[in-house]
Structures are given as C-alpha cells and as structure tokens.
Amino acid sequence: MAIVIESYKGEINAENIAIRVAEWMKNCEKTLDFVYSYTPTELSVLEALQGNPSLKICDPYGYISEEPLSKKVESIENENGKPVNKTANISGDLTVKLTTGEELSGRWIDGRRLDKIGV
Numbered sequence: 001m002a003i004v005i006e007s008y009k010g011e012i013n014a015e016n017i018a019i020r021v022a023e024w025m026k027n028c029e030k031t032l033d034f035v036y037s038y039t040p041t042e043l044s045v046l047e048a049l050q051g052n053p054s055l056k057i058c059d060p061y062g063y064i065s066e067e068p069l070s071k072k073v074e075s076i077e078n079e080n081g082k083p084v085n086k087t088a089n090i091s092g093d094l095t096v097k098l099t100t101g102e103e104l105s106g107r108w109i110d111g112r113r114l115d116k117i118g119v
Helices: 014-037
Strands: 073-078 092-098 103-109 112-118
Antiparallel strands (some): 092 103, 103 112
C-alpha cells in the first residue's frame, strides 16, 4: 500500500503527512491482526457448502464423519499403509481414499483433519 499525497486536498505539511502515515499504519495493523489473530468459527459440512462456492476458502474435506463426505470414504490408511476402521473417532496421521479417486492426507483427531492438509 502506498501513501498518495497528490490526491490529498489540503495543505501538505508534516502534520498532515503524519496523520496519513498513522492512518496507513493503523490499516496495516488491522490487516495483520486479521491474518495472525483471526479465530474462525466452526462450521459443519452442510453449513460450509451453503452459498456461492467461488467466494469461499475452506477445507471442504475437514470432517469425515459427516455427510456427504462420510458416504464417499472408500478406505483409510495410517502412515504405515495399514488399514484403519471407519469409526467416529478416527485419529492419527492418515490417508483417506474417496470413491471419487481423491486422497486426503493429514493429521486427523476424532474424524477432523487438523494440519498438513493435502489432497
């Protein structure tokens, strides 16, 4: 973001520039607060699928025990390639294979994918 002094309709002096710089820094601080301090609310799969998908950034495969994803799970393997039973409390470093051919990898706790997200 750049500070544009030319479009300022007033006297250009040190005080006005300081005010503009302070406003710009406040805006930067708000942006960084959003990036680093934002805690998103929890959504179910059905809530996340509501609305225009082109306006969303999310992990559509976050919770494998809820429909419609639970119906698409073909198999689950742990990090050693051994099969894991489909239960409500699926946990560990797992690869989930879907009937669509997609493979979801990451750390899962109680059926929810947490980190190392990969498709």
